[in-house]
Amino acid sequence: MKKLNGPSRRNFMKGAAGVTALMSAAGASGALAMGQSRGGGKGYNFDDIYSRIGHNSVKWDAAIARYGRENITVPMGIADMDFKQPPFVVKALQERAKYEQFGYETLPDSFYQAIIDWNKDRYGLNIKKEWIVTSQALKPGMIATMRGLNPVKGKVILQTPTYSGFTGAIHKAGMRVEMNPMKKINGRWHMDLEDLDKRLDYETKCLILCNPNNPSGECWTADELRALGDLCISRGVTILADEIHCDFTNKGQKFTPYASIGEKYAEHSISYRSPSKTFGQANLKVAYFVCQNEDLMNATMIGGGHDAGCNAFGLIACETAFREGAQWVDDLNDYIDANFDYVVDFINKPGNMPGIKYSKPEGTYLAWLDCNELMKKVVTPEYMKSYHDKMRDQGRRHSGLKPEMALGEWIVDNCGVQLNSGNSYGIGAEGFMRMNIAVPRSSLKTALENLDKACKKA
Ligand SMILES: Cc1ncc(COP(=O)(O)O)c(C=O)c1O
Structure with a gap:
């Protein structure tokens, strides 16, 4: 059977040779302006009450x-x-169901292309197909990376307050949580890098960055991300960038992908993404992560034993949403x-x-x-x-x-x-x-x- 989505060494080298950063910042501002010129659309209706009671929600x-x-x-x-699922996604799923066969499948190029185009169009990112790996949800990918990077019960840094599910994921990976509390200044939370500096030691191999931050909603700026990245890189700490909420920005705000701020930052990180928040597809169980560094990818896939398999409906929903959902x-x-x-x-x-x-x-x-x-x-x-x-x-x-x-x-x-x-x-x-x-x-x-x-x- 064809390997579904694990990157081969050859592809990696091909992808890495002379390429600029995983995600070039160059196009980002132009693309963002496009993302921000929203409104006046088809008028999708989010006002209707759609009962979810009795559906195991x-x-x-x-x-x-x-x-x-x-x-x-x-x-x-x-x-x-x-909200209801976008109608074009429902239609694609209905079409898929008409083909009454659910055996093993490979991932078509069109699936990768939908992810690549979404990131290029909205964030100006240049992602290569071989840097993308699927996952049934965001956390399993992250758990595999932590396991692969940190085989002897090291520490993982969380900048708190942050998403409650990270703690369980860190424990599942066999690691310990070290909290680096943020500071609230004039109503906005700020990273505390002085405190972080003191916490990074030989046992610390990774930090989970939540961008935009769940629960407090900060979209971290390029300067904030670079300051964090510089410290982490200098101390041998890999950034696991959880960007699951990236497609939700309020007017006048801008999401900056961690891997877009420069080549060295992209090289020392993995970015975890998913259509699950953006389109409300959590139980369709498809997420993906992007990594241009072969060692990090190997740590995740081999050291961490990541399972990239996903289900047929989730893959169709993900591809269709990214292709048609702007x-x-x-x-x-x-x-x-x-x-x-x-x-x-x-x-x-x-x-x-x-x-x-x-x-x-x-x-x-x-x-x-x-x-x-x-x-x-x-x-x-x-x-x-x-x-x-x-x-x-x-x-x-x-x-x-x-x-x-x-x-x-x-x-x-x-x-x-x-x-x-x-x-x-x-x-x-x-x-x-x-x-x-x-x-x-x-x-x-x-x-x-x-x-x-x-x-x-x-
Ligand atoms: C920041 C963040 N990361 C990860 C998750 C969980 O994602 P998944 O269900 O794909 O593992 C959530 C869910 O709320 C989240 O808010």
């Missing part, structure tokens, strides 16, 4: 199973969207951007939402709400005790409970809104809650109004 059905149908009005937890994503970005404006205006209206602070992020569809004052007010020692007893009596987890978890429960009980509690996002996330705003505006309005009423009563 983690966001809806798992929340309902946990809290009861009557207590869940708008679940705004796990990062997937409540307008859909532009329209979606406009919608999300307007949702963010709605949230910011609502929360910051004088008298509204006492106890919650918020300002607009640069990217992602996640609102990282500072609920410290609210938490202080409602999560009293008595409330914490009653929360613990309720968890115990309901047979739910009741050890290691954190105040943010109690606040999450309070918000469900009082608003019918489920948010993600900050405690799992690392140091710096104390008192924060994450709200997924990739929902129809009417649901967003309901959620905010419910939250507002409860905050005013608290």
Whole structure:
């Protein structure tokens, strides 16, 4: 059987010879301007409520199973969207189903080309086919790289607050988490490289960069990325650039791919991408990573034992989305951007939402709400005790409970809104809650109004 997508040495050498960086920054600004001139599209509709109840949705059905149908009005937890799949993707999947055969398949050139074109058109990146490897999701690729790079239980750096799933991935790879807390200055989180410098030692082989950052939404600038990269390269630390949220930027903001900032940065990194957030295809199980460095690729594929196999439907969905989805994503970005404006205006209206602070992020569809004052007010020692007893009596987890978890429960009980509690996002996330705003505006309005009423009563 043809090797699906593992790169051969010959291809690698061919790709590397005299080539500029994996992703040339040259075209990036022009391409970005194109990405930013969005709007006025086909008018894809994101306003319709499309029920996900009864379809085993983690966001809806798992929340309902946990809290009861009557207590869940708008679940705004796990990062997937409540919008329907783009119609052209559904059509392609229906066409594929008509061919009633699902045996082993190779990956067609058109699959790679769709990824290459998407990155070239939107970010000015020059990716070679042989630098792309598929993965069933983003984390398995990352886990394989960590395993391959760090065979003796080394440390992996996380710049916190950051995506909660990294911790589990690092543990799965047999590594330890070392947190490098970021600093919040004038409402924006900043990397703390002085602190990072102290943490890099002989046991540290990689750092996971989250760009744009989940949960706080920073789209890291080229200067920030270069400063981080220079430090990591000088200390022999490979950057694993998680860019899963890259296609979501608010108006006037710019996503800078890590590998676009210069050849040496591309050489010392792997970039992990996926259509799963961009198009809402998480359970179609296709992601990909890009790496131009043969040693890093070997570490991932051979040392880490990465399995590049993906399913037929996911591959079709991914290819079709990247080939035909530019307008859909532009329209979606406009919608999300307007949702963010709605949230910011609502929360910051004088008298509204006492106890919650918020300002607009640069990217992602996640609102990282500072609920410290609210938490202080409602999560009293008595409330914490009653929360613990309720968890115990309901047979739910009741050890290691954190105040943010109690606040999450309070918000469900009082608003019918489920948010993600900050405690799992690392140091710096104390008192924060994450709200997924990739929902129809009417649901967003309901959620905010419910939250507002409860905050005013608290
Ligand atoms: C930053 C980030 N990385 C990775 C993932 C998980 O991706 P996957 O399900 O493809 O492993 C998520 C999911 O929310 C995420 O936000």
